[in-house]
């Protein structure tokens with residue numbers, strides 16, 4: 422279980438650029454929750470992800486994972502429990518290393534020290550088996566350099582690397598936004614499959630309203646550093662994009678200003 426308790430983040434305190442990016446956000450993700458996150462530009466979505474993953478610490482409030490405070494732990498210490506996939510396919514993998522070396526690196530996360538990044542034959546067959554699940558033939562290219570893969574292939578690999586150690590929390594940061602529609606659809610399908618098979622507790626930021634409604638069991642809406650609406654499974658089942666946007670405007674007092682919005 423992940424909990425944010427009254428988490429706030431202030432940038433450039435005491436300067437003319439001071440910005441309260443998160444304002445006392447309290448949020449609980451129950452085991453197996455798959456929560457989609459939408460909001461205006463600058464609403465605080467990335468900051469929320471950064472506080473959870475440990476890229477930055479909250480200025481006030483706390484983050485708890487399985488009941489333990491983790492707000493002071495750096496990102497690398499949290500990475501054994503928290504997997505993250507970014508929008509940029511270049512971000513999650515090491516381009517000069519091979520597919521199997523990348524996988525070995527991800528695999529060693531969260532394991533006891535001393536196991537190293539080495540690729541043993543047992544690991545290799547495990548990796549091959551995992552890659553097969555993606556259904557895009559990467560299992561036959563274990564020794565290919567990751568820099569040679571297409572954006573979609575890299576993103577599929579990043580997704581696998583972020584999930585195959587079964588993290589307590591999976592953070593998806595607009596992870597399909599930089600892909601063409603066909604590849605975005607492939608990554609979305611893989612995401613749904615992996616999350617379902619492993620019952621991963623997932624938080625996914627998206628600019629695609631239709632996707633935000635269709636995926637997962639909860640949807641949260643953010644505006645000006647606050648969570649302004651938390652939509653449950655039942656309401657989500659019947660919600661339309663139009664109703665979602667109307668609801669946003671009703672609660673926030675303004676239209677959803679998202680320059681990358683995709684209605685569906």
Ligand SMILES: Nc1ncnc2c1ncn2[C@@H]1O[C@H](COP(=O)(O)OP(=O)(O)OP(=O)(O)O)[C@@H](O)[C@H]1O
Nearest residue numbers: 432433440442460461462463464465466467468469
């Ligand atoms: N490192 C930083 N230094 C200063 N201000 C920042 C920093 N990171 C974010 N901000 C500001 O905090 C606010 C929230 O930003 P954040 O990136 O979390 O929003 P977002 O909801 O992810 O926006 P978008 O959808 O446009 O990517 C914005 O006003 C942003 O300019």
